Each structure stands twice: as C-alpha cells, then as structure tokens.
Amino acid sequence: MQTLALRGPATSDAVRNARSRFEALLSEGRRNTASVLDRIDREQPLDRVVRAGALRFEPAAHGASKIALRIGADASAVVEPLAPFALGQATSKAGVPKTFVDDLLDPARSGWGPELLAHNLNELNAREAADTRLLLRSVNGQVRGYLSDRYRRMDARPIIGAFIEACRSVGALPLRGHVTETRVAIKMVLDRVFEPLPGGYEMMVLGAALTTSDFGAAPLVVSFYCERLVCLNGLIAEQGLRAVHLGARLADDVSFSQRTYELDTATQASAVRDLVRARLNAENIERFQGAIRAAHAAELAPGRITEFLGRALSKGDRQQVLDAYQSPDVVMMPPGNTAYRLAQSLGYVANKVDDDDRRLALQKLAGEAMQLGRAA
Numbered sequence: 188m189q190t191l192a193l194r195g196p197a198t199s200d201a202v203r204n205a206r207s208r209f210e211a212l213l214s215e216g217r218r219n220t221a222s223v224l225d226r227i228d229r230e231q232p233l234d235r236v237v238r239a240g241a242l243r244f245e246p247a248a249h250g251a252s253k254i255a256l257r258i259g260a261d262a263s264a265v266v267e268p269l270a271p272f273a274l275g276q277a278t279s280k281a282g283v284p285k286t287f288v289d290d291l292l293d294p295a296r297s298g299w300g301p302e303l304l305a306h307n308l309n310e311l312n313a314r315e316a317a318d319t320r321l322l323l324r325s326v327n328g329q330v331r332g333y334l335s336d337r338y339r340r341m342d343a344r345p346i347i348g349a350f351i352e353a354c355r356s357v358g359a360l361p362l363r364g365h366v367t368e369t370r371v372a373i374k375m376v377l378d379r380v381f382e383p384l385p386g387g388y389e390m391m392v393l394g395a396a397l398t399t400s401d402f403g404a405a406p407l408v409v410s411f412y413c414e415r416l417v418c419l420n421g422l423i424a425e426q427g428l429r430a431v432h433l434g435a436r437l438a439d440d441v442s443f444s445q446r447t448y449e450l451d452t453a454t455q456a457s458a459v460r461d462l463v464r465a466r467l468n469a470e471n472i473e474r475f476q477g478a479i480r481a482a483h484a485a486e487l488a489p490g491r492i493t494e495f496l497g498r499a500l501s502k503g504d505r506q507q508v509l510d511a512y513q514s515p516d517v518v519m520m521p522p523g524n525t526a527y528r529l530a531q532s533l534g535y536v537a538n539k540v541d542d543d544d545r546r547l548a549l550q551k552l553a554g555e556a557m558q559l560g561r562a563a
Contacts, residue, residue: 202380202390205380205390205416205417206380208416209380209392209416212362212363212392212416213360213361213362213378215363216360216361216362216363216364217360217361219361219363219364220351220361220363220364220373222364223364223365223366223371223373224347224364226366227343227344227347227366227371228344230326230327231326231344232324232325232326232331232332232401232402233324233325233326234322234323234324234340235258235322235323235325236320236321236322236323236336237258237259237320237321237323238317238318238319238320238321239312239315239316239317239318239319239320239321240260240317240318241258241259241260242256242257242258242312242321243256243257243260243309243312244256244257244277244304244305244308244309244312245257245266245305246301246302246304246305247268247269247301249268250268250269250270250329251268251270251271252268252269252270252271252273252274252292253292253297253300253301254268254269254274254301254304254305254308255267255268255269256268256269256277256323256330256333258323267325267328267329267330268328268329268330269329269330269333270329270330270331270368270369272331272332272368272369272402272404273330273331273332273333273402274288274333275288276332276333276334276403277308277333278308280333281307281308281311281312282311283304283307283308283311288304291303291304292304320335320336321333321334321335321336322334322335322336322338322340324340324401324402326368329368331368331369331402332369332401332402332403334402334403338403339451340401340451341399341401341407341451341452341455342401342449342452343371343399343400343401345452345453345456346397346399346407346452346455346456346459347371347373347397347399348456349456349457349459349460350373350375350395350397350409350459350460350463351373351375352460353459353460353461353462353463353464354375354394354395354463354467355375356464357377357463357464357467357468358377358378359375359376359377359378359394359395359467360375360376360378361373361374361375362374362375362376362392362394362412362414365543365546365547366543367543367544368402369400369401369402369403369404369405369544370398370399370400370402370404370405370543370544370547371397371398371399371400372396372397372398372543372547373396373397374394374395374396374412374414374421375394375395375396375412376392376393376394376412376414377392377393377394377467377472380392380416381393381472381476383476383477383479383480384479384480384483384521389415389417389521390415390416390417391413391414391415391416392413392414392416393411393412393413393472393475393476394411394412394413394467395409395410395411395412395463395466395467396409396410396411396412396423397409397459398410398547404544407455407459409459409462409463410423410551410554411423411466411475411554413475413479414534415531415534417518417519418518418519418520418531418535418538420519420520420531420534420535420537420538420553421534421537421538421550421553422530422531422533422534422550422553422554422556422557423547423550423551423553423554478557479527479557482525482526482527482530482556482557482559483521483523483525483526483527484525485525485526485527485559486523486524486525487524487525487526487529487559491559492509492512492529493505493509495529495556495559496508496509499552499555500552504536504549507536507539508529508532508533508536511532511535511536512528512529512532519531519535520532520535526556526557526558526559527557529556529559530553530554530556530557531553533549533550533552533553533556534549534550534553536549537549537550537553
C-alpha cells in the first residue's frame with residue numbers, strides 16, 4: 188500500500204498538487220458538512236398517524252407537486268402541499284401509473300390536470316378501508332413522507348452523529364455532505380492521500396459514506412467511498428450496512444411507541460459506529476485498494492458494458508457514460524477499456540449533474556461497476 192502523508196516534503200509536483208487540492212477539499216468540507224447538519228437540525232419531521240378516511244387530495248396553487256393534502260375532516264383540518272416524493276408515494280400506493288401522473292401534471296394541463304389527479308386519488312382512497320392508517324411526515328408545513336404506519340422511524344441526527352464520531356476516531360475528516368428534501372448523505376475520508384496504482388496520476392482519498400432518509404426515500408446505508416483528486420470523480424462501493432426502515436408486521440391497533448423509535452435509532456447508531464471502526468482499518472483499506480487494482484486490470488468487452496448500463500440507466504444517462512468511456516480523455520478517466528475506467532466514467536457523469544439524489548445513484552453504480560472486474 189502506498190500512502191502520501193499530508194505533511195512533510197513534497198516528492199513531486201503531482202504529490203504537491205494532490206495535497207493542495209485535498210487540503211482545499213477538507214476546508215470546504217468542514218463548512219459544507221456543518222451546513223448540512225444545521226439543516227437536519229432545523230428540519231425535524233412532524234409525525235401524524237391518520238386514517239385514510241380523514242384525508243382528501245386537492246389541487247394546489249403552490250408547491251412543486253401541484254397537489255395538496257387536507258388532513259382532518261372538521262374545523263381543525265389543515266391543508267399541506269405534498270412534496271414531489273410524497274406524491275409519488277401516494278400515487279404508487281393508489282396504483283396510479285407514473286406516466287399518467289406526469290401527463291396530468293404537465294404545465295399544458297395546469298388548468299385541469301391537477302384537479303383530475305386529485306379526483307382520481309380521492310376515488311381510489313375512498314376504496315381503502317376507512318380505518319387504514321398512514322404515517323404522514325411533514326416539515327415546515329409540507330408533507331414529505333406518505334407512509335404506512337408500520338414504517339419504522341429512525342432519527343437521522345444521532346445516526347449521522349455516530350457516523351461522524353466513529354470516522355473521526357480513526358482519523359477521518361468531513362469531505363462533503365448533501366441534503367435534499369428527503370435524503371441525507373455524508374462523506375468522510377482519512378486524512379492522507381492514497382496511490383493504489385503506480386505512475387503518479389491515480390492519487391485519491393478513501394473513507395466512508397453514509398446515506399439515509401427519514402421519509403422512505405432510501406435505506407440507511409454505510410459504504411466505502413473513494414474520490415480521485417485529479418478530477419474529483421467519486422464512487423461509493425462495498426456496502427457495509429443496509430438497514431431498511433420497515434419492521435415486523437404489527438396488529439392493526441398497534442403503532443411503534445416513541446420508546447421503540449428511540450431504541451431503534453440507538454441500535455442503528457451503535458451499528459454504524461462498529462462498522463466504521465471495523466472497516467476503516469489498514470487491512471480493509473489495503474483490500475479496497477486491491478479491488479481498484481483488479482478493476483484497473485480487468486478488460487471489459489463492449490457488450491458487457493452496454494448490458495450493465497442498460498439495466499440501470501435511462502437512455503440519456505447511458506449515452507453520457509458511454510461518451511465519457513469511449514472518449515480519448517485519460518485525465519478525467521484512467522486509461523484502458525477496463526472496469527475501473529467504466530466506474531470512473533460513471534463518477535465523471537455524476538459530477539456533471541445538478542440533482543444530488545441522481546448524483547448519489549450514479550456514484551453507487553460506479554461502485555457496482557468496480558465489481559465487474561471480478562468476473563471479467
């Protein structure tokens with residue numbers, strides 16, 4: 188294993204440039220992660236367990252989804268807009284095809300499309316048992332989660348706190364954080380630069396990434412993370428913990444108690460601590476670098492690449508990745524027709540998208556592309 192210390196005399200311009208870029212990333216990472224944590228603290232969900240019979244969908248003049256939810260049937264009822272993700276949960280539960288929803292919400296149908304969609308949802312909801320219970324999770328007067336009341340809530344704050352604490356205990360520092368309406372991701376990296384491949388062009392940082400959602404948008408996942416310093420292509424690999432937020436089925440008249448909620452959160456926070464400390468040690472870091480070397484040596488047939496990308500990406504995203512992979516560029520992506528170049532092509536495309544959720548999905552796919560080297 189070759190590592191490059193952050194301090195001490197630089198042995199080459201490449202090392203000096205990598206160290207300078209890394210220090211700039213860490214400086215920005217501290218500010219960025221602090222901002223993410225502040226938003227998480229400010230946006231704690233308000234939970235309501237309600238019966239289907241007490242809900243009514245309405246067209247909304249404001250809000251990205253153009254649909255609101257009236258909660259309650261008496262004078263105390265409140266109306267809150269549905270976040271786009273929560274609308275997707277509601278329409279999926281009702282069995283309304285996404286293409287139909289998208290068609291009705293097209294701006295060309297702004298006068299009547301949302302009204303017709305709300306009508307359809309109300310008709311379908313009326314055919315649910317009136318006492319079917321749902322968990323609504325709202326933030327700042329917006330419904331962000333439309334879930335089964337059996338959804339096992341876990342508070343992201345102590346879980347992320349445990350992740351950061353455990354990373355810092357093994358010398359890892361914040362690199363970057365992302366937070367959207369429904370999902371959080373934090374990336375921490377060890378405070379040194381690694382060079383898994385010889386030649387001075389493949390210097391990178393290694394660490395761990397955590398993603399989670401309080402609204403059903405993603406399971407709690409802790410994975411290895413690596414990022415090339417020459418281009419900041421990142422990939423999320425070798426998932427180490429995956430905890431979904433659904434528990435055992437309970438009787439119809441039972442809800443998870445606040446005590447169960449807190450215990451579940453504490454259990455997951457403890458598991459996160461144990462995993463980070465076990466994985467970010469010298470043996471596992473060397474194993475991960477070995478996986479990079481194996482992927483760099485694994486030649487891929489063109490058919491294998493198109494098959495892999497075709498299973499996971501839209502036509503547009505697939506073409507962007509192929510364009511990057513097939514380009515003559517050997518700076519932003521490493522040379523060769525290999526699993527590692529494919530992984531870095533995915534990371535390169537991920538860097539160019541504005542949507543954080545889509546970027547994370549592409550980085551996870553980059554980690555899966557690394558595994559193609561095992562069976563090449």
